[in-house]
Each structure stands twice: as C-alpha cells, then as structure tokens.
Amino acid sequence: MKRLTLTQRLSVVFALLLLACCGATAWLYVAANDQYQQEVVQQLSSDLARHIADSRALMDAEGWKPESVRTLFAQLMAVNPSVEVYLLGSDGHIEAEAAPPGRIKQSKVDLEPVRRFLDGDPLPILGVDPRHSTLRKVFSAAPIRVDGQGRGYVYVVLQGEAHDALAAKLSGSAVLRTTLLSILLVGLLGLAAGLVAFALITRPLRALTHTVRNFDGDGAAAAALYRAGDTEGRADEIAVLRRAFAQMGQRIAEQWRELTRQDQQRRDLVANISHDLRTPLTSLHGYLETLRFKDDALRRDERRRYLDIALGQSRKVSRLAQELFELARLESGLVxxxxxxxxxxxxxxxxxxxxxxxxxxxxxxxxxxxxxxxxxxxxxxxxxxxxxxxxxxxxxxxxxxxxxxxxxxxxxxxxxxxxxxxxxxxxxxxxxxxxxxxxxxxxxxxxxxxxxxxxxxxxxxxxxxxxxxxxxxxxxxxxxxxxxxxxxxxxxx
Structure with missing residues (x-):
C-alpha cells in the first residue's frame, strides 16, 4: 500500500478538521436554535400562569376548589394541547394535575427556577418537568393568593408531551431535511474552498521540496532559491524556511568545495612527496649499486665521495619523512x-x-x-x-x-x-x-x-x-x- 506524502496527509487532516468544524457549527446552530425557540416560547407565554391565577378562584380559605380546577384543566387542554398545568403548594408539592395515571415522575417541583422567573431573571429559565425524571423545560409561573397571602403557585410547562411527540414526528420532515442538506452543502463548499486555499498555501512548500530533491553539491539550486526568496519579499514561515534552506545549502556547497580543494591538495601533496622521495632514493640507490659492483675498481677518494653523496641523499629522505610524520601529527588533532x-x-x-x-x-x-x-x-x-x-x-x-x-x-x-x-x-x-x-x-x-x-x-x-x-x-x-x-x-x- 502506497504511503501518503506529508502534503497529502496534511490535506486529509485539514479536510477532517474542516468537516469537524462544519459539524460543530451545525450542532451549535441547532443548539442555539433550540435555545432561541425556548426563549421565544417562554417570552410569549410568560403571563399565561398569571392570567390563569387571576381569572379563576382556584382556592379559598378552605383549600383548593376541585370543580374549578377540573374546568380549568379541560379548557386549557382544549385550547393549547402542548401546555401542561400544575397547581403547586407553597412548598412545591403538586396539589392538582391533569396527567393520565402513572405519568407523573416527580411529585415535587423545585421552586428555585420559579423564584428566578418571578424575579424577572433573563430568559430562558428551565424548570422541572413532573412527567420526566431528569428533563427540564421552559415554563410560566404565578403565585396564588388568598386574602393577600401566598398559598401556592400555578405552574405551566409550555412544551409538554404533546409538543415533544409532534416535534419527534416532524424531525424527518422536508423542512428539516432541507435544513440539514443546506448545512451539508455549505460544509462541502467550505471543504472545497479550504482544499484550494491549502493547495495555494502549500505550493511554496512543494517547490521547496522539489529543490531539496534536486540539491546539487555546487550550491546552484540553493543560490537560485535564495534569490527567488529575496525577490518575492515574503515573510511567512515557508519563506523563512526557504531562506534558511538556501543558507544551509550555500554553506554545504562551500564546505563541499573546501573538501574538494583539500582533497586536491592531498593528491598534489602525495604526487609531490613521491617526486621528492624518488629523486634522492634513485640517487642513493645508484651510488650504492656503484659501490656494490665497482668496489674493487674504485679508488679510496672516489669511494669516500660516493659514500658522502649517498649519506647526503639519505639525510634528505630522513628529513622529509620526519617532516611528513610531524605534519601528520599536527593535523591529526591529537597534538x-x-x-x-x-x-x-x-x-x-x-x-x-x-x-x-x-x-x-x-x-x-x-x-x-x-x-x-x-x-x-x-x-x-x-x-x-x-x-x-x-x-x-x-x-x-x-x-x-x-x-x-x-x-x-x-x-x-x-x-x-x-x-x-x-x-x-x-x-x-x-x-x-x-x-x-x-x-x-x-x-x-x-x-x-x-x-x-x-x-x-x-x-x-x-x-x-x-x-x-x-x-x-x-x-x-x-x-x-x-x-x-x-x-x-x-x-x-
């Protein structure tokens, strides 16, 4: 299986990040839309509980009036099936409700959100839904007063079970599908635009990669890259990398030329030393052979002269060998x-x-x-x-x-x-x-x-x-x- 290049992997990562951003945007849009809908519903129906409490005598000095309560529940369910009305005692216990048998999950309502609602805190404010053990919904609330004293609360859940059932039924409707398709289309268009932008951004990086692959020892490619970086006048990270590579390439080229020069000097040294050694060695060998084969025919002064010449040549060889050894020690770095x-x-x-x-x-x-x-x-x-x-x-x-x-x-x-x-x-x-x-x-x-x-x-x-x-x-x-x-x-x- 062919491995992806760095640019391809970056493109995939960028695409995944863009898709994730689109998904997060869609989720935030849905969440914000739900919150907006809750705020609108609660704002429009904020006076509903107060209107119910003021329009009917639900309680007198002796307690709740069952007949008035049943009439109220029947009328409200007929007018707006999405609301659910509860009559709460002063401690939050449910005193009256119109739910079918077995649908009430909580017998007591937390009054903290109710007090915040009555104090005019910013909406939406979510309160307890008695028909769910954990779910919280927007509501409307108003106190019930008898002879000027608070005796309980009218608590109206504005998005009840009927609203939830209808919303679930319409979740696959054409409107919702159109919305989701629109979000998907926007995401795909954003992905395409991002990939095009990414390709344009990474084009200098691809050019730099091509230059690196074609790097030569004489530094021509690095010098051309350095000149190109200067003429473009860019100051982004890729341009800085381009100039850094150009400088590195020039330094490598200079070091390569220096190594080449030193290698040539070494070759010249070997050739010259060979020449310098060959001359005295040849002379030394010649005079020694003369002494060896003509020893009986040579006079004493001639023999002495030949020996002096041979010794002189031997000293030259010895001196040159000593200098070579000394130079090698000095250049070894050990001295x-x-x-x-x-x-x-x-x-x-x-x-x-x-x-x-x-x-x-x-x-x-x-x-x-x-x-x-x-x-x-x-x-x-x-x-x-x-x-x-x-x-x-x-x-x-x-x-x-x-x-x-x-x-x-x-x-x-x-x-x-x-x-x-x-x-x-x-x-x-x-x-x-x-x-x-x-x-x-x-x-x-x-x-x-x-x-x-x-x-x-x-x-x-x-x-x-x-x-x-x-x-x-x-x-x-x-x-x-x-x-x-x-x-x-x-x-x-």
Whole structure:
C-alpha cells in the first residue's frame, strides 16, 4: 500500500478538521436554535400562569376548589394541547394535575427556577418537568393568593408531551431535511474552498521540496532559491524556511568545495612527496649499486665521495619523512599546545646560536633586534622553537653568501610580533599563492629544504590562533611575520 506524502496527509487532516468544524457549527446552530425557540416560547407565554391565577378562584380559605380546577384543566387542554398545568403548594408539592395515571415522575417541583422567573431573571429559565425524571423545560409561573397571602403557585410547562411527540414526528420532515442538506452543502463548499486555499498555501512548500530533491553539491539550486526568496519579499514561515534552506545549502556547497580543494591538495601533496622521495632514493640507490659492483675498481677518494653523496641523499629522505610524520601529527588533532609563559627574546637567542656555524660557513650574518620592555608570551615553547628553526633554516639555505638575516621582535598591543627577513632573491610571485598550503609549499625552490617547513610553521601557529604571513618590504628578500599573545592577552587566559 502506497504511503501518503506529508502534503497529502496534511490535506486529509485539514479536510477532517474542516468537516469537524462544519459539524460543530451545525450542532451549535441547532443548539442555539433550540435555545432561541425556548426563549421565544417562554417570552410569549410568560403571563399565561398569571392570567390563569387571576381569572379563576382556584382556592379559598378552605383549600383548593376541585370543580374549578377540573374546568380549568379541560379548557386549557382544549385550547393549547402542548401546555401542561400544575397547581403547586407553597412548598412545591403538586396539589392538582391533569396527567393520565402513572405519568407523573416527580411529585415535587423545585421552586428555585420559579423564584428566578418571578424575579424577572433573563430568559430562558428551565424548570422541572413532573412527567420526566431528569428533563427540564421552559415554563410560566404565578403565585396564588388568598386574602393577600401566598398559598401556592400555578405552574405551566409550555412544551409538554404533546409538543415533544409532534416535534419527534416532524424531525424527518422536508423542512428539516432541507435544513440539514443546506448545512451539508455549505460544509462541502467550505471543504472545497479550504482544499484550494491549502493547495495555494502549500505550493511554496512543494517547490521547496522539489529543490531539496534536486540539491546539487555546487550550491546552484540553493543560490537560485535564495534569490527567488529575496525577490518575492515574503515573510511567512515557508519563506523563512526557504531562506534558511538556501543558507544551509550555500554553506554545504562551500564546505563541499573546501573538501574538494583539500582533497586536491592531498593528491598534489602525495604526487609531490613521491617526486621528492624518488629523486634522492634513485640517487642513493645508484651510488650504492656503484659501490656494490665497482668496489674493487674504485679508488679510496672516489669511494669516500660516493659514500658522502649517498649519506647526503639519505639525510634528505630522513628529513622529509620526519617532516611528513610531524605534519601528520599536527593535523591529526591529537597534538595541542602546552602553553607556558616565557621570554621570546631568550628563545630567539638560543635558536640563533644553533645556526651560527651554518651561517659562518656561508659567510652570512645573523642579526637580532629586541626592545627592552618586551612582554613575555604565552605559547608552547617547543612548537615556537620549531617555527623559528624552520624560518631561519629556510633563510640561510635560500640566501646567497655574504647576505644578512635578521630576526626582529616588537610589541603590538597585547601581542609580540616576529619578523624573519633576509637579503636573498625572495619568493617568486608564482609560488606565493598558497605558499603555506600542502601543495604549493613543494615548489621547485623549496624542495632543497624538504618542502614542508612552511606548512608545519603555519599549522603550529594555527594551533596558537595565529598565522604566518609573507610581507612585501622594499629592499628585502623574503619577510615572514607572525604574532604571539602576551600573558595579558585575553586569548592567553
């Protein structure tokens, strides 16, 4: 069995609710009409009991007059068979009536509605029907006075058994059927109008459902839906849902594009790493084979030179493998900075000392510039040492002999800025775009240093809520900049 869609189920629910409303309206109409009829009957016959009490002497000082009572009942039943007349004592007991034997169900009438009727309370007022144990009906009542004193009541039920029998008989008449058919027709017309209105209301929802089904990864459908929502200028719930879905679709599309870009970077990284590994491994393999097969024919100096070249290539492979392992750890999310407070200028001095011999061998000068009032920073000391090591290593490797490499620190609000610059040729424009990503960092100029140094630097600084930047400064080669929060910075708390 085919299941109904949400729109179809909502349509069925709406139709049932509309039918229920029509039924409730019809019931309220019938109930209101009955109350109206009761009010009309009671209003028109409100003086009937008083007229009976004033027109005949039903009681004297000795009590009720049986002959007058029988004559009264006979005349009233002949004139209006729908009324039922009762003579009540002052305590509400029925003293006289004209009902057939066995038809009286209650021998006493509650006088509370009678008093309300005599006090002029709003109609209709329902009182006890002696011929029914629970049914209440409209009535007319008037006190019976003898020598100015109240001795009882004339109690007239205005819609008696004859009225009920005739009403039941006419319940299937043409008039009633016409009324019910009219109510049914109005209900059906209302149902049809409601379904049409519901279809018009849910049309934007159906359009949104169609868009959701045809959602694409590039976000074109979401963007079109967002533009359509803006041009319509609607502010209802469906329009809000439309805009919310459009925004969600655009975010998903952006994330999808980002994932695609990262996947492409991963592919480029694998390809570049394969290339970087293949070159030294091929060289290493070639020299080892030479040593293996020509060992007896090689002179001592040649054998030593081959071994030095093989060791150099081995160091390149080892360094690249170490950088790959370090990058994988940083991007796994398992490594988090162990923050501590330290003087950055002291760390810079320590790192500079490690590169003094390498700089002297290339006739390069290492210069530092620190302000006196530099605040301590809060960061992972080991990670920041790795950042400075990579930047200085790159600067020494890619700067020509006789040049100057400078490390300058400065205060910038609640952070310490670090600049590492050299007098080398700088970085070509073709390599600057995406320099710190996994793909572009493996350009030809950077393969000599392993290729992943700047990528590792960027990842470490991102863990410190910072980033590495390449600045353009006239008269300088490559200028790298980053900042670290001080102990007074909110981000370091």
């Amino acid at each position: 988090q900075p162990d923050l501590e407070t330290f003087a950055l200028q002291e760390l810079v001095q320590d790192v500079i000392q490690k590169f003094e011999l390498a700089a002297e061998a290339r006739r390069q000068r290492l210069i530092t510039e620190f302000p006196r009032d530099l605040q301590p920073v809060r960061a992972d000391l080991g990670m920041i040492e790795r950042v400075l090591t990579n930047l200085l290593d790159n600067a020494i490797r890619h700067s020509p002999p006789g040049t100057c490499i400078q490390v300058r620190l400065g205060s910038a609000g609640q952070a310490v800025e670090v600049r590492v610059s050299d007098n080398g040729p700088g970085i070509p424009t073709a390599l600057r775009e995406g320099l710190f990503t996994r793909a572009s960092a493996l350009g030809q100029q950077h393969r000599e240093s392993g290729g992943l140094g700047l990528v590792i630097v960027q990842r470490i600084l991102q863990l410190h809520r910072s980033e590495i930047r390449l600045l353009d400064e006239p008269g300088q080669g490559a200028v790298f900049w980053f900042a670290l929060p001080t102990t007074h910075s909110p981000s370091s708390a």
